[in-house]
Amino acid sequence: MSTKILSRPPAATRAVEPLPTRPRKSAVGGGLGSKLTVNGLLILGSAYMIVPVLWLLFASTKNAADLYGTGAYSLGTFALFDNIKHVASQDGGIFFRWMANSVMYAGFGAVFGGLISVMAGYAFDKFQFKGKDSFYGIVLVGVLIPNTATVLPMYLLASQLGITNTMWAVLIPVLCNPFGVYLARVYSASYVPAETLEAARMDGAGPIRSFFSLGLPMMMPGYVTIGLFQFVGVWNNFMLPLVMLQNQQLLPVSVGISIWQGYSVPLPEFTPMVITGSLLSIIPLLVAFILLQRFWKSGLTSGSVK
Template sequence: MSKTVVNGLLALAACYTLLPVSWLLIAATKNHRDLFATSGFAFGDVDLVANLRHLFAFDDGIYLRWLGNSVLYSVVGSAASSLICVATGYAFDKYDFKGKEKLFALVLGGVLVPSTVIQLPMYLLATKAGVVDTYWALLLPALVNPFGVYLARVFSEGYVPDEVLEAARVDGAGELRTFARIGLPMLAPGFMTIFLFSFTASWNNFFGALVMLNDDRLYPVNLGLFMWNSVTQQQPEYYALVITGSLVAVLPLIAVFVCLQRFWRSGLTAGAVK
């Protein structure tokens, strides 16, 4: 009986999650007339290829540029952020220094601060640094990830035995070489898990881009779609662009989760009782 209840709840949760995506997939196949003339979950004349061609050719292919910007912000920023988090968490776990736990508590305090609260101070700092309306305006803030540092310390405690590091030091390896050759490979599941979280956050970072960017050629895809959606009342032809663009924007996240989910699952058990 309990299994039936649990499976039923999981099925309801799956339906609730997939319902908007299903509507988006169906709506992206419709032409402009069927988009308003048919029910939301009813297929019209399938016109997905024409919608994609129109999307990628519109305004000299600005959507492809937005998509490339999102890939740049998410992949480069997340990779650099994950490496910094892994190195920092490794240091917090394996080294003893004065004020370590107090400093780590300060890092954990950063997890409690909502990102929207610090957008104005970050904008003022970016203005002073002269990086507003540049790629650096989104890449530099992405390097700081307090939650990633916490996860990296947990991964380091669960995956990197102190005995292995001591053996490397006895063999004459320096601290940097020990981390690069031993610690970092052992922390690969943790690195990929932090990368997955960072990638998702960067890909969905709408408010930061809205505050920092004015040049539409620097927009990530979510901000570009928002700008298109804001003019749909005056120009209804943008509806098809927004819907098809939203479907395309979801695909990279799905691909990343499918490719990296095995690292995520293994990372969730780090530090568990064996």
């Protein structure tokens, strides 16, 4: 008996309809929107920084009459050199004495205050000692306290020591920079490998020699970055020298220009001098950033590369 295999009839094929898909956003459009947003914010930030400097540049070319009779961003009667001459001759050239004082205060704070910050940050990162976390917590609390809140206590301490109305009343406080200590610890963790210090210890180098021979050269970009922060902070410091100093020969340029600004209320001819002096006072900051920009850029990007 033969077995007959019956085949099933082919099933009716039915067209499969594709599922509806949501329209995708164009990657080009999304990327363009992000770029426009980022570039727009960068342009606004740059304008916030540059527009006041441009106003200073245009206003310094005007005399007292042009300041109130012309547009904000229009050139005056090219009185820039006359304004500089008046600034240089006022009170026997005291403006340049103020500039020299600011350079001394800011330079001292940048070099020695930055070095102390680097040494402290290096110690917090590489050394183990009792109360390390507690002391570092105190440093972080110091970062949160504004400088203006410490001016009165420092004045009382300076008066007890008898150093008010002296340059030491400004030089000693600028040696302390809690934010610089915090940055220095970050730089030390990124720049100085523990293996290198261990090899130096095996070769007989002590902690101090290891720091100055290995740690400090490796942290040099961070040192320059902290020094620039300190230089700008001390240069723009206003409240501390205003409270500590009464002798005009010891004032920094920030306080000196504010005194001239007070004179400009009854005497409008002081207004061009205030503007021109403000323009001249930013030149040392520009020079410092231009000369040290190589270290500045490498120091800012060092935290992301380890």
